[in-house]
Amino acid sequence: MKLKVITGILLLLFVLIVSCQNDKGLDFNRYYSAGKLVYQNHCQNCHGENGEGLQALMPPLNDSVFLKKNIHILPCLVKNGFQGKITVSKRNFDWQMPPANLNYIEIAQALTYITNSFGNNLGTVTFEDVTAAMSKCK
Amino acid sequence: MKKLLTAIAIILVWSACKFNSNDKKLPIYGNRQAVTKVVNGQNVTDTVYQTIPSFKFINQYGDSISDKQLAGKIYVADFFFTSCPSICPIMQRNMLNVYNTYKNTGDVNILSFTIDPKYDSVKVLKKYADKLGVTGKTWWFLQGKKDATYTLAEKSYLVAVSKDTTVPGGYVHQGYFVLIDKQKRIRGSYDGTSPEQVTQLIDDIKTLKAEPASANTQ
Numbered sequence: 507m508k509l510k511v512i513t514g515i516l517l518l519l520f521v522l523i524v525s526c527q528n529d530k531g532l533d534f535n536r537y538y539s540a541g542k543l544v545y546q547n548h549c550q551n552c553h554g555e556n557g558e559g560l561q562a563l564m565p566p567l568n569d570s571v572f573l574k575k576n577i578h579i580l581p582c583l584v585k586n587g588f589q590g591k592i593t594v595s596k597r598n599f600d601w602q603m604p605p606a607n608l609n610y611i612e613i614a615q616a617l618t619y620i621t622n623s624f625g626n627n628l629g630t631v632t633f634e635d636v637t638a639a640m641s642k643c644k
Numbered sequence: 645m646k647k648l649l650t651a652i653a654i655i656l657v658w659s660a661c662k663f664n665s666n667d668k669k670l671p672i673y674g675n676r677q678a679v680t681k682v683v684n685g686q687n688v689t690d691t692v693y694q695t696i697p698s699f700k701f702i703n704q705y706g707d708s709i710s711d712k713q714l715a716g717k718i719y720v721a722d723f724f725f726t727s728c729p730s731i732c733p734i735m736q737r738n739m740l741n742v743y744n745t746y747k748n749t750g751d752v753n754i755l756s757f758t759i760d761p762k763y764d765s766v767k768v769l770k771k772y773a774d775k776l777g778v779t780g781k782t783w784w785f786l787q788g789k790k791d792a793t794y795t796l797a798e799k800s801y802l803v804a805v806s807k808d809t810t811v812p813g814g815y816v817h818q819g820y821f822v823l824i825d826k827q828k829r830i831r832g833s834y835d836g837t838s839p840e841q842v843t844q845l846i847d848d849i850k851t852l853k854a855e856p857a858s859a860n861t862q
Contacts, residue, residue: 552733560733561740562775601775604729604813 534618534630541619544612549620552603557624563601565594568624577621577628581613581636582643610636668851670823673830674802695828696800701757701786701793704769709755709784711828718852719753720845721822722836723797723805725760726772730811731819735836736776739783739821745846747782752849754783757797759805759815761787802830821845825852 552564559566567573572594573580587605591598608616614636621628674694681688700710720742724732739754746752758764764772769785778785797803797817805817823832823845832848834841 551730554737560737561777563772564733602727604727 530630533632534622537615537618537630537632538622540612541615541617542623544608544616545619548606548608549616557620559594562597562599565592565597565599566624567620568626569595570626570628573621573626574628577617577631578639578642579644580617580631581610581639584608584613584616585640586643610640669855670825670831670848670851673833693827693829694800696796696824696830699788699792699796701788702766703784703786704766704773706766709786714753714755714824714828716826717751717753718826718849719755719824720849721755721757721801721824722820723757723759723793723801723803723817725758725813725815726764726768727760728813728815730813731817731837735819735821738836738839738842740776741839741842742821742846742849743778743783746849747780749853751853752782755786756783757786757788757793759790759793759797759817761790761793802833823848823852825855 553559553567554564557567576583583603584606585608587603589602591600593599606613611633614631614633617631617636620626621631672693676691676693678689679692681690696711698711700708703709720739722735722739724735726732736756739756743754758769764785764787766787769787773779773783773785794805797805801820801822803818803820803822805815807815819836821834821836821842822830823834825831831852832845834845836842
């Protein structure tokens with residue numbers, strides 16, 4: 507009897523964990539596939555199909571270290587644009603990025619796509635992450 | 645009957661050779677008109693094609709560039725502006741392929757006219773060219789009076805450009821690459837945002853280079 511209850515509880519826990527993980531995975535897939543479209547429409551012209559950037563004009567998006575370090579300011583850069591010097595992949599860039607006309611969910615989707623493509627693997631950037639980051643924009 | 649067959653066979657062989665020959669010619673675009681002249685007492689009708697009129701602009705090095713420097717040369721023209729967020733980067737990405745193919749040949753030029761001369765000063769154009777990795781005298785980024793640029797684009801290169809505050813960057817323009825031959829005639833127009841069409845352009849320049857400078861191609 508005791509064994510049955512323990513087994514039952516363990517089974518429940520197992521199902522819970524698996525389904526939660528699936529939910530998380532599902533979330534990621536939703537963000538990622540929607541993000542690909544946002545990327546194609548708003549980012550790809552400059553940053554390239556494979557995030558390779560454009561010569562010394564547009565920085566590449568495959569610098570995982572840079573992305574991870576700046577993940578909290580990336581939503582602000584995308585939303586408000588950026589002008590000035592920036593070092594990506596050990597190369598210096600000094601041009602301007604126009605503000606993107608995107609809402610928070612689209613920014614979350616685009617950033618999820620970028621930070622998990624081109625050799626990056628940084629997990630989901632959620633709507634909540636973007637909202638939190640946007641409140642701290644300089 | 646046998647003779648007829650032989651004749652047909654000969655014609656077939658001849659035409660097969662004729663059509664197989666690599667005698668590819670590019671069409672000539674733009675307005676054309678027939679001009680009748682009197683040569684040696686006889687009326688001779690000739691076709692006169694639209695050509696690019698004389699122009700004078702400043703390149704990214706601050707040098708004055710006119711149609712004279714391009715006499716007898718093949719060139720590709722496009723219209724852009726450095727702060728353009730939409731199609732320009734993808735056009736320049738593709739134009740870099742043209743540049744890298746012909747930068748050392750000396751007889752092919754690329755002319756990128758800015759449609760925003762107010763912002764795109766010589767200094768800005770030089771910085772842009774440097775960052776794009778463009779050096780030497782093959783690819784010129786040209787700045788001139790706005791009216792002159794717009795007239796040249798629309799009347800001569802047949803590319804539409806206009807100011808529009810409602811679009812990102814403030815200008816609408818078509819991303820065409822226009823191919824001009826040694827006689828200043830338009831020989832091709834390619835969508836600069838399409839890698840396939842730009843590959844075609846690179847091929848067509850090769851065809852054009854093989855054409856004699858004085859040939860009256862029909």
